[in-house]
Amino acid sequence: MSPKPQQNHLLAALSPEVQERLFPYLELVPLPLCAVLYESRRPMGHVYFPTDSIVSLQYLMENGASTAISVVGNEGLLGITLFLGGESTLSRSLVQSAGYAYRLPKPRVEDEFNRHGELLLLMLRYTQALITQVSQTAVCNRHHSIEQQLCRWLLLSMDRLSHNHLTMTQEFISNMLGVRREGVTQAASKLQHLGVISYSRGLIKVLDRPRLEALSCECYSVVRKETDLLLHYLPQRSVIMDIDAIPIITLRTHRE
Structure with missing residues (x-):
């Protein structure tokens, strides 16, 4: 449709x-x-x-x-x-x-x-x-870690998805953040170790959005608050997520 x-x-x-x-x-x-x-x-x-x-x-x-x-x-x-x-x-x-x-x-x-x-x-x-x-x-690109930048990017992406899948290469993400691909892999692995996401064979699944927001820098909250204030027509959002609606992000390497 x-x-x-x-x-x-x-x-x-x-x-x-x-x-x-x-x-x-x-x-x-x-x-x-x-x-x-x-x-x-x-x-x-x-x-x-x-x-x-x-x-x-x-x-x-x-x-x-x-x-x-x-x-x-x-x-x-x-x-x-x-x-x-x-x-x-x-x-x-x-x-x-x-x-x-x-x-x-x-x-x-x-x-x-x-x-x-x-x-x-x-x-x-x-x-x-x-x-x-x-x-x-x-500000974020200059002052915050790759892990914080990745958290911010994941949150901004989820806010704008009308479905729950996002497919792209790891190189694409590294180019967006302006960092090395190895840095993206290391940051994703750290988030997995903390139980915030699961990361296997290029598939990232967000398990704990409130924790993801806590690990992100203040840049995400500043943008979200200003967006919600200015764009009053947006649906009200909540940090409480239905487990069946957890966004899934698929990362693919050029070898796949």
Whole structure:
């Protein structure tokens, strides 16, 4: 069954009147793992509203190295540059968790944005939440351990999943965090030893989310609190998890 536009919480928060204007122009597109939606300094023609996918915004260095500066999922949208007056972005947008998104052509975004109505307000509030995430990611990458960064990334990913599986290579995660792959493996092994996750043959299963939050640095809680404050339309979240709904994250090496 194809996802509905309302599976994106920002679109769902719009009034029926605004939805009637926008939804006919929404196009459902598949987002395969590692697909590039926006390339650095390339023209942007659409805004994307993820429904069950996660997109990582990555900054690329001249030597080819990269690090993730934020993640976008069903809480918001991808392409804030278009409604802030720009034509391109300095970051690359890479699909971190495969799924779908609805995209809206640039002219329709600008037309609705210029009405100075609901979409304008929601987009600006979302932009503020995204700025907080980018800022805390910069702090985290500079001052916190790989283990803390991995905890933060796991929590941010779980917050944005509409299903409970995430498949990617270990190298992909290390590139997002800007660390060596061996560091990711060591951090995952330590979390397993503490009973926070199980880790076997590339499969990570979260066993204790409250403990995972405790082991994460303050960066996750800062981002979550600011996001919940600004994006009042998001479903209320709880640290108490149903054992049957524990997110599972699959890591694959290039040998598999």
